[in-house]
Amino acid sequence: MTVDLDRTAHEHAACLRAGDYTSRALTEATLARIHAQDSDLNAYITFTDELALAEADEADARLRSGDPGPLVGVPVAVKDLLSTQGIQTTAASKMLEGFVPIVDCTVVRRLKQAGAVIVGKTNLDEFAMGSSTEHSAFGPTRNPWALDRVPGGSSGGSAATVASRGVPLSLGTDTGGSIRQPAALCGIVGLKPTYGRVSRFGVVAFASSLEQVGPFARDAEDAANLLGAIAGRDDMDSTTAPVPVPDYTERFARGLEGLRVAVPEAFFGDGLDAGVRACIEQAITDLAAHGAIIDRDVALPAASAALPVYYIIAPSEASANLARYDGVKYGFSVRDGRSVEDEMAQTRGRGFGAEVKRRIMLGTYALSAGYYDAYYLKAQKVRTLIKREFEAAFASHDVILTPTSPTVAFRLGEKVDDPYSMYLNDLYTIPVNIAGNPAISLPCGFAQGLPVGMQLIGRPFEESTLLGATHAYGEVTEWHRRTPPSLA
Amino acid sequence: MALTTDEVRYIAKLARVALTDAEVDRLGGELSTILDHFQVLNDIDTQDVPPTAQSFDLHNVERPDETRPSYALEDILLNAPRREDGYIRVRGVLD
16 A cells, blocks of 8 residues: 555554555655645654654564554654753744754654654744744744634644644744744644643743643544643653653543533623634534534633733743843854954854844843832733633633634735734633643644634643544544645 | 844843844734733732732752762763863853
8 A cells, every 4th residue: 555645644654553554665755745734834843853763663673563552653743842852942033043952842753752753843933932933043833724814823834734734743932922923824623732731841932831742633533643642741741740641532422412512702802803704603503503502601701811811921031031041051142242242242243043032021020120110010910810711601601702813814914013912813722721621633624725724621620621622523523634735 | 112223232132142124124013013012910919919020939949968079071962062171161251
């Protein structure tokens, strides 16, 4: 049997176990495709051919010994924010160009243990700050559905390469929507796990109280298997929760019957594109037709304040986290300044891009003497209100349903010079990071010929409910099977 | 609220980021616009509301206090831009 790269990861896994083809054959075909597609997409910063082929040979040995793991021998791409031992990790920043980590981050280590084959490091907005992957020192990634449009961000490379059938699986990170929004704009599934579900050890830090690593896939089963491989307590990250990791496919047989769905009107206000709204309304109708109980009488008033809360808390944490880039220990370094302090300021002034500098400045301001109470402390208090509001909504509902993004993929350059308009992309995803809950984006239609995503938010540590609903919706609709116009 | 050029330069100094004059001008406008959008928070009553620093309560996570090997010196120095005799070299702090 020939290698068909349009297969999902679980379909590949079945073929590999049946001996239809080897992981080496699959990996060689995958590498050929992602290299060829990249002249159009620019989804990758680094290809890891040599590592991938070595891992593929190891996986083939495991397969011959009967290893039944769902990821053994399956190609995976990872966002270039995840440290990889011996392979440059750039965070898409000039600041880290050429930086070679001496250890793998925990999720990459777990992927390798699970037998996955890592084929490359994907493009992103610099330090994961952005919603379009245009803020990359390595140039923008393009959307496989329309090459003049952005893939979303910040995990745009990881989303684009899965959407274009380059790889069946990838990992991204999500601090305010950086997995869910690109998943929506590229027509695939993307899941942000509960805060504390997945280890952040070795992930280049942006906003430590908000961010999580999570999977991109084309269906719920693949997302469930990838999440299962990376989730769980890690001694190297004390914020990981001591909560057992379930089989994330455990709710697949349950269907949609009786699923209690809250639809908060606050997420359907001005700024929501009419075509996106129509797709979400049709999805709600379809869910109801298959037994879901829809409740539209749900108010989440504090959630409407989530955007300013986020743009105080995240830049504040970023300004502290990015203080480590001083040009001394690693990375870009200016050496001809007038003094130690001047060299440090020059290093940071020239090494960071415009959006990163904007956020460092914003965070430094919010934390500075005289403004701390008015901004940072106030934002943390409103954060409490948003969290309480979600808890109240989940007392009588299983999931909250919203659009993932207010619009479909926009054109390159359209919003890049207007920071606040770019920030509005994450209006519906940001409240979830503030509260810490898990959420998934799944394909639910097309507007102007471009994919639309619906967001399902769940209770803490109930990713299984989101994946079960995504699986059930995928059984009765075909949106996740649509393929972008053919690339290479 | 409008940030003055001096305020932008002061924040940049705190953040140790060298900015060009053009960047100072641009950031002044951009940050002022963003700060204006933050004013909605003033309308929210947060009296008696405690702050949330992290979404799920995990306190005082401990591990056994056991020795273990550290990374090799050569590995730690691998990415240092300037090194000498097993040390990271920096500019003199005192002239």
